[in-house]
Amino acid sequence: MRELHRLRDAIAAPRPEDGAAAQRHLDQLTKPPGSLGRLEELARRLVEIRGGRAPAVDCPVIFTFAADHGVVQEGVSAYPQAVTAQMVENFLRGGAGVNVLARQARARVVVADFGVVTPLPARPGLVSRWVGNGTKNIAREAAMTRAQAVGAIEAGVALAEDAIAGGADLLGLGEMGIGNTTAASAVTAVITGARVEDVTGRGTGIDDATWRRKVDAVRRALEINRPDPDDGVDVLARVGGFEIGGLAGVALAGAAHRLPVVLDGFVATAGGLIASVIAPAARHYLLASHRSVEPGHAVALGHLGLAPYLDLGMRLGEGTGAAVFIHLARAAAHIYTEMATFKSAGVDGPRA
Amino acid sequence: MRELHRLRDAIAAPRPEDGAAAQRHLDQLTKPPGSLGRLEELARRLVEIRGGRAPAVDCPVIFTFAADHGVVQEGVSAYPQAVTAQMVENFLRGGAGVNVLARQARARVVVADFGVVTPLPARPGLVSRWVGNGTKNIAREAAMTRAQAVGAIEAGVALAEDAIAGGADLLGLGEMGIGNTTAASAVTAVITGARVEDVTGRGTGIDDATWRRKVDAVRRALEINRPDPDDGVDVLARVGGFEIGGLAGVALAGAAHRLPVVLDGFVATAGGLIASVIAPAARHYLLASHRSVEPGHAVALGHLGLAPYLDLGMRLGEGTGAAVFIHLARAAAHIYTEMATFKSAGVDGPRA
Numbered sequence: 123m124r125e126l127h128r129l130r131d132a133i134a135a136p137r138p139e140d141g142a143a144a145q146r147h148l149d150q151l152t153k154p155p156g157s158l159g160r161l162e163e164l165a166r167r168l169v170e171i172r173g174g175r176a177p178a179v180d181c182p183v184i185f186t187f188a189a190d191h192g193v194v195q196e197g198v199s200a201y202p203q204a205v206t207a208q209m210v211e212n213f214l215r216g217g218a219g220v221n222v223l224a225r226q227a228r229a230r231v232v233v234a235d236f237g238v239v240t241p242l243p244a245r246p247g248l249v250s251r252w253v254g255n256g257t258k259n260i261a262r263e264a265a266m267t268r269a270q271a272v273g274a275i276e277a278g279v280a281l282a283e284d285a286i287a288g289g290a291d292l293l294g295l296g297e298m299g300i301g302n303t304t305a306a307s308a309v310t311a312v313i314t315g316a317r318v319e320d321v322t323g324r325g326t327g328i329d330d331a332t333w334r335r336k337v338d339a340v341r342r343a344l345e346i347n348r349p350d351p352d353d354g355v356d357v358l359a360r361v362g363g364f365e366i367g368g369l370a371g372v373a374l375a376g377a378a379h380r381l382p383v384v385l386d387g388f389v390a391t392a393g394g395l396i397a398s399v400i401a402p403a404a405r406h407y408l409l410a411s412h413r414s415v416e417p418g419h420a421v422a423l424g425h426l427g428l429a430p431y432l433d434l435g436m437r438l439g440e441g442t443g444a445a446v447f448i449h450l451a452r453a454a455a456h457i458y459t460e461m462a463t464f465k466s467a468g469v470d471g472p473r474a
Numbered sequence: 475m476r477e478l479h480r481l482r483d484a485i486a487a488p489r490p491e492d493g494a495a496a497q498r499h500l501d502q503l504t505k506p507p508g509s510l511g512r513l514e515e516l517a518r519r520l521v522e523i524r525g526g527r528a529p530a531v532d533c534p535v536i537f538t539f540a541a542d543h544g545v546v547q548e549g550v551s552a553y554p555q556a557v558t559a560q561m562v563e564n565f566l567r568g569g570a571g572v573n574v575l576a577r578q579a580r581a582r583v584v585v586a587d588f589g590v591v592t593p594l595p596a597r598p599g600l601v602s603r604w605v606g607n608g609t610k611n612i613a614r615e616a617a618m619t620r621a622q623a624v625g626a627i628e629a630g631v632a633l634a635e636d637a638i639a640g641g642a643d644l645l646g647l648g649e650m651g652i653g654n655t656t657a658a659s660a661v662t663a664v665i666t667g668a669r670v671e672d673v674t675g676r677g678t679g680i681d682d683a684t685w686r687r688k689v690d691a692v693r694r695a696l697e698i699n700r701p702d703p704d705d706g707v708d709v710l711a712r713v714g715g716f717e718i719g720g721l722a723g724v725a726l727a728g729a730a731h732r733l734p735v736v737l738d739g740f741v742a743t744a745g746g747l748i749a750s751v752i753a754p755a756a757r758h759y760l761l762a763s764h765r766s767v768e769p770g771h772a773v774a775l776g777h778l779g780l781a782p783y784l785d786l787g788m789r790l791g792e793g794t795g796a797a798v799f800i801h802l803a804r805a806a807a808h809i810y811t812e813m814a815t816f817k818s819a820g821v822d823g824p825r826a
Contacts, residue, residue, distance in 0.1 A: 129767060144484065151571075152561070152564050152569060152570055152571070153570075153571050153790050154553075154678040154679045154789070154790070155679065156550070156679075157475065157678070157679070157788065157789045157790040158571060158786075158788055158790055158794065159767065159786045159787025159788040159789065160786040160787050160788075161786060161788070161798075178749065200506070200825060201506075201822065201823075201824055202822055202824065202825060204822055205822050208819070208820060208821040209504070209821060211819070211820070212504050212814055212819045212821060215814070215815060215819070217504060217812075217814025217818070217819050218504055218505075218813070218814065218819075219503075219504070219505050219510060219809065219813060221785075221812075222808045222809055222812045222813050223805055223808070223809070225808070225812075226801075226804055226805060226808050278479055322655060326506040326509070326824070327506045327507065327508075327509070327824065343574070345497040403739060415511065431664060432784070433785065434510075434511045434512040434513060434783065435511025435512050436509065436510055436511040436512075436513070437506070437509045437511065438505050438506070438509040442510065446513075446801070446802070446805055449578075449798070449801035449802075450798070450801075452578055452784075453575055453578060453798055456574045456575070456577070456578050457571065457574055457575070460569075460573075460574045460577075461569060461570070461574050462564055462567070462569025462570065466558060466569070467560070467563070467564045467569050467570075469557060469560040469561060469564055470553065470554055470556055470557050471553075472552040472553055472559060472678070473552060473553065
C-alpha cells in the first residue's frame, strides 16, 4: 500500500496554461484554425500531459496482461477457459491481432501472466506476475483478497515503471482473459452507478440465454460482494480481475510520470476506472483510443469524461484499439512539431 | 473523350465471390468472428477491389491538385485567392498538413497545378497540368468549357496511370483551391438532388453573412447553368473546378486498374461523385476515409453508399484525411495477411 500512496501523491492534474500555449501554437500553423479537429485537440492534450513539452510518440508500449476468471463457472462465455493460455502462446509467437497491429505501429507488447489457470512455462517474452490461480467466482464470493488486489496493481506499476525507465513515452492498456468482460461489467456498474443490464454485453459473441446468465451473474456479484465504489482497491478485490488490477497500476504509473495512458476496450477501461477511483487526477492522463461495441464501454468513457477517437466496431481487446490509435497520436504529434506556420511559409491568414 | 470511353468500358463491379472468400479467411483468424469490426470489412473490401488478391498498401500516392475558382468574386471565402498559390509553395516545401501526415504514412504526394491564377514557376516537385486561369465565376456563367472539363479529367487519369505504372497500390484524393467548397456544394446539390442550404457549409471558417452569400452564389450557379445531373462532364464544366475534374480522373483510373481510391473531404468527394456519374461502377472502388464537418460531405457519401472510417472533425482538405486513413488500410491488410488462424495457433474456437 505504501507504493500506492506514493503514486497517488505524485499524480496531479495538468496545468491549463500548457494547453493554452499549445493552442496558440496550433493556431499559427498553415491551416484554418481548428480545421484538423480532434487531431489538434489530441495534440493539445499530449502537450498538457507532458507538462508543456512538445509531443512525441517514439517509444509506445502496450501492456497485454492475461488472467483467468472463476466466474466462467456460471457459463458466461462462448469460449472455454483454456483459450486464455492458448492466446498467450499466440501473443508470444506474434500471431494475434495485437501483435500484428503493434508491429505496424512500432509498439512493443509486454505480455504478462497475472493469473492464468493453465500453467504457462517460463520462456523469453513471457513476464510472470502471477497473483493467483484465476480469480474466485464473483457470483459467489470475492474475486481475490485485498492483498492480492494491491499486489496486482503494484505489479502493473512495476512493469510500467520498468518500461518508462527504458524510454516508453506512451502506455497502452490491453488484456486477455476468458470471462473478463463479466468482471468489467461488475466494476463498471459499481463505479459508474449504471444498471447492470446497461453495462453487460455480448463479450466474444454470446447468445441471448448466455447473456441473461451473464447479467444474473453480475447482479449476484454486486449483491453478495457489496463493493465500496469509493475504494478502488475494494472494487478490484471484490469483483475485478488480476489483469484489470495490473492495468490500473499501469495507468497510475503513467499518470504519475506524466505520460499518456491509452485505454483500449471495455476491460482495459475498467482498469482505468479503478485507477481513477484510487487517484481521481489520473483521469487527465487517460486517452480513449476507440469506442468498443460493448455497451458498457461508452458508459465507462462517459464517466471518465473521455470521448473516443475511433469508432470502428471493434470488440477484440488485447490492446488492438490502443495499437491503432498510436497512429493518430503520432499524427497529432507530427502536426504539432512539423507543420509550417503562416509566417514561416509566407501564407496569408484570413481577411480581417 | 476517347480516353474516357476506354476507361468507362474498363470499369466493372468487383466479384462478390472474392469478398465471400475473404470473409472465410477472416473468420479463421484468432479472434471472435467480426471482432475487428470495420477493419475486417475494410480488409474484405480491399480483397474485392484487388480481384481476390491479398491486400497490401506498400506504395500509396496522394494526389493534391490545386486550382482557383472565379466564384471567389462573390465574396464566399474567408481567405484571399493568393492563398491557393501560397499553399502550393507550402506543399512543395513539405510544411503543409498533407505533407506531414503523408510522410508519417509513407505516402508520396503528387502536387499538380490544374489552374492556379498566381503564376507558379516550374520547379522539381511541381507538376503542371494547367487547364485555365482559374474557373469562371459559376454564379454568372459556366466554370469552364466542355473541352476543358474533359482535359482536366484526362490529365488526372494520366497522372494516376503514371503513378500506377510506378507501383502505386492506393490512390488518395486531395485538393487546394480557395473557393472550391462553393463549387463542391454546387456539384453535390446537382448530383445528389439535395437542397443547396443542406450541402453548403463554412469552408475554411466563414461568418453568417458570408455563408448566406455562399448559399446564394450556389443557387444562382445552378439556376444559370442548369447542369445535367446524368452527365458528369457537364456537371464539371458548368459548376465544378479544374482540380475536381483531375480528381475525378484519378478515381476513374483507379477503378479501371482495380485499385482502392481513397476520398478525402467534401471537395475530393465531389470529384468522386463526378466519376460515379461518368462510370457508375467506379463507386465500388471508392473508400470514404473520414467524415468532414462540411455538412454536404455526409450527403455526398450517403449518395455514394459509403460509410466513413474516421470521424475526427477534420475540414482541412489537401488529402489530410486520406493520409490518416492509410494507417487503417494498412491495419486491415496486415490483419488479413499476418494474423494466425485458430488451427495454426492451436487455439480453440467457440463451444458448439
